[in-house]
Amino acid sequence: MIAFMNNSDSEEEPCNERTSLMSAESPPVPSYQDGLQASQAGEVQAHRKRRTGSSRSPNNIADGDMSDSGVPVRESALENEEEELTLKYGAKHVIMLFVPVTLCMIVVVATIKSVRFYTEKNGQLIYTPFSEDTPSVGQRLLNSVLNTIIMISVIVVMTVFLVLLYKYRCYKFIHGWLILSSLMLLFLFTYIYLGEVLKTYNVAMDYPTLFLVIWNFGAVGMICIHWKGPLQLQQAYLIMISALMALVFIKYLPEWSAWVILGAISIYDLMAVLCPKGPLRMLVETAQERNEPIFPALIYSSAMMWTVGMAKPDTAAGGPSQQTWDAAEDGRENHRSPSHADSQMLETRSPAPTRPITSFEELEEEERGVKLGLGDFIFYSVLVGKAAATASGDWNTTLACFVAILIGLCLTLLLLAVFKKALPALPISITFGLVFYFSTDNLVRPFMDTLASHQLYI
Amino acid sequence: PALGLFLFTIARDPLRIIILIAGAFFWLVSLLLSSLIWFIAVKASDPRDEPLQKGLLIFGVMFSVLLQEAFRFLYYKLLRKAIEGLVALSEDGCSPISIQQMAYVAGVGFGLMSGAFSMINLLADSLGPGTVGIHGDSQLYFLTSAFMTMVLIFLHTFWGILFFHGCEYRRWWEITAVVVMHLAVSGSTFCNPLYVGSLVPSYLLMAAAAAWAYLLSGGSAQNLRRFLLCK
Numbered sequence: 001m002i003a004f005m006n007n008s009d010s011e012e013e014p015c016n017e018r019t020s021l022m023s024a025e026s027p028p029v030p031s032y033q034d035g036l037q038a039s040q041a042g043e044v045q046a047h048r049k050r051r052t053g054s055s056r057s058p059n060n061i062a063d064g065d066m067s068d069s070g071v072p073v074r075e076s077a078l079e080n081e082e083e084e085l086t087l088k089y090g091a092k093h094v095i096m097l098f099v100p101v102t103l104c105m106i107v108v109v110a111t112i113k114s115v116r117f118y119t120e121k122n123g124q125l126i127y128t129p130f131s132e133d134t135p136s137v138g139q140r141l142l143n144s145v146l147n148t149i150i151m152i153s154v155i156v157v158m159t160v161f162l163v164l165l166y167k168y169r170c171y172k173f174i175h176g177w178l179i180l181s182s183l184m185l186l187f188l189f190t191y192i193y194l195g196e197v198l199k200t201y202n203v204a205m206d207y208p209t210l211f212l213v214i215w216n217f218g219a220v221g222m223i224c225i226h227w228k229g230p231l232q233l234q235q236a237y238l239i240m241i242s243a244l245m246a247l248v249f250i251k252y253l254p255e256w257s258a259w260v261i262l263g264a265i266s267i268y269d270l271m272a273v274l275c276p277k278g279p280l281r282m283l284v285e286t287a288q289e290r291n292e293p294i295f296p297a298l299i300y301s302s303a304m305m306w307t308v309g310m311a312k313p314d315t316a317a318g319g320p321s322q323q324t325w326d327a328a329e330d331g332r333e334n335h336r337s338p339s340h341a342d343s344q345m346l347e348t349r350s351p352a353p354t355r356p357i358t359s360f361e362e363l364e365e366e367e368r369g370v371k372l373g374l375g376d377f378i379f380y381s382v383l384v385g386k387a388a389a390t391a392s393g394d395w396n397t398t399l400a401c402f403v404a405i406l407i408g409l410c411l412t413l414l415l416l417a418v419f420k421k422a423l424p425a426l427p428i429s430i431t432f433g434l435v436f437y438f439s440t441d442n443l444v445r446p447f448m449d450t451l452a453s454h455q456l457y458i
Numbered sequence: 459p460a461l462g463l464f465l466f467t468i469a470r471d472p473l474r475i476i477i478l479i480a481g482a483f484f485w486l487v488s489l490l491l492s493s494l495i496w497f498i499a500v501k502a503s504d505p506r507d508e509p510l511q512k513g514l515l516i517f518g519v520m521f522s523v524l525l526q527e528a529f530r531f532l533y534y535k536l537l538r539k540a541i542e543g544l545v546a547l548s549e550d551g552c553s554p555i556s557i558q559q560m561a562y563v564a565g566v567g568f569g570l571m572s573g574a575f576s577m578i579n580l581l582a583d584s585l586g587p588g589t590v591g592i593h594g595d596s597q598l599y600f601l602t603s604a605f606m607t608m609v610l611i612f613l614h615t616f617w618g619i620l621f622f623h624g625c626e627y628r629r630w631w632e633i634t635a636v637v638v639m640h641l642a643v644s645g646s647t648f649c650n651p652l653y654v655g656s657l658v659p660s661y662l663l664m665a666a667a668a669a670w671a672y673l674l675s676g677g678s679a680q681n682l683r684r685f686l687l688c689k
Contacts, residue, residue, distance in 0.1 A: 094476055095475055095476075098475065098479075396575055399574055399575070400486055403479060403482050403483050403486055403571070404483070404486075406479050406483075407479060407480065407483045410476060410479070410480070436486070436490070439490050439494070440490070442497075443490065443493045443494050443497045444489060444490060444493040446493075446497065446500075447489075447492075447493035447496050447497065447518065448493075448575060450515060451515070451519070
């Protein structure tokens, strides 16, 4: 169990770090960005979130200088078109994030509700050594707090370790670690999951078939996530591994510890991303300085890129290859960026010096994406899954938490549009989720039950 | 039917989905607050006193209705501000989504959420053994619940349209009419299990609200005829 959990933890660490929304690494098209920033003064409206798609991160470092001289004139002319595009695509990005989060949650909830395995208490992670079976409330609370402290400190240590590795350019190590953990996740957890599902539905499957299925699934997954693959397949795989990870958490974390951990991790996320000395922030800034993608397979990207109507022939040639590159790049970047993922990739991937002008024109026809860390997925799903597993109000509570998380996500995207820099995705959603969970479970449920029993409708 | 509404009219446009979820959220918050009040009231009172409990329940229901309408109003305010923002953003000076569409979507959001909360546990239970009401309750429990939920979802949708329209044009009587209708519908459910008392008035009210909303949205008998005859 120990080796198993170690690896899962190492997977979870990178996932946890990636819980922040981070700004883009490389300068997309700064002039465009400047123009947009100028026009984005002011109002905080409910639909500002629709503009996240085109809001840029303040890439203050090396990048800003590059194309500033280039195209100041174009700014104003294209500002309007940018606005138009943001309107068109802004809400779409929110939806592009809604859909995978919803899918992940649905998978988790469906599994929790049907497969008994994940709600049985079969021991705990070594990271939460204190048991919660104690008779007294105070003792239980103490144990859960201690568990949380241990867990959070483990996460912090791992994060700092990762940042140090990144700073000192030990890329091979990081890549190896990530590959190992995703390998383990894809194969071992899938095996267990499949086994349990088959057990629940009493379907027999012989070992060779099982081996074949899991081997194919795992191999394709590895290729998709770490290398190149169709975007949707990659997204599907990322959703699946997030769901698997969340299920593991739900199973192995004792109840109260789970809630306290959720709360603590959102606080940690807040601090790690926003404090100047926070590890995640340092990670982002280092990545921005070096102008390169960081880790493969740790973020979910909703970006789709197709370069329609190439302006210049040289970029046209680079176009198709860039598309496949980008699909991989999406997986590689663990930044939740409000920016155009694709244009970043244009900048980083194209061998020739990318002229801002050409990327400009391509930009207008491309769809932009938003990125969300996988850790966010995992913790959202943990919250909803726990609600489904342990709440006695069943579906009402689950539904309430689901809506709360989605609204938190919306608000976070809205803030992203306002602040235009890396933001932690966890705190708002998790806070809403927790508030709604506890209140729905304790307050709404008796009310609704009484109403339903008298068949009254409000 | 509500799901069909959702699929056909809302799922296409991402902005509408956001408005929908936000609407559901607002309803949820109103429910939360009202159940908080009820809970406090119950805890503060004597649990063994039956009529008092019933009275408290009624009070809770009414209060919840009022809160729902209050939140609908708040949501309206929020959406107004949002429209201004959208207009400022868009390049041709007109918003990509009109206030009426928003009203519709908001209504659907409210309705879906309230319907979901009313029905989901029932649905989950209905997967169990098929014994409905063997303890002397009505055997039509599920059916009536389903119909009631459906009518409530539709009602919320129509009320959303009417309410927003009333707020737009400052016709306070429209708003009060919506509130009164809501109270009436909830009140009629007190007649349950005498289903005639609750379902029939609710459907009548729904038809009335539907016609009213249709007229407000610019429809007319001519449009309807043309639509039906597929001209």
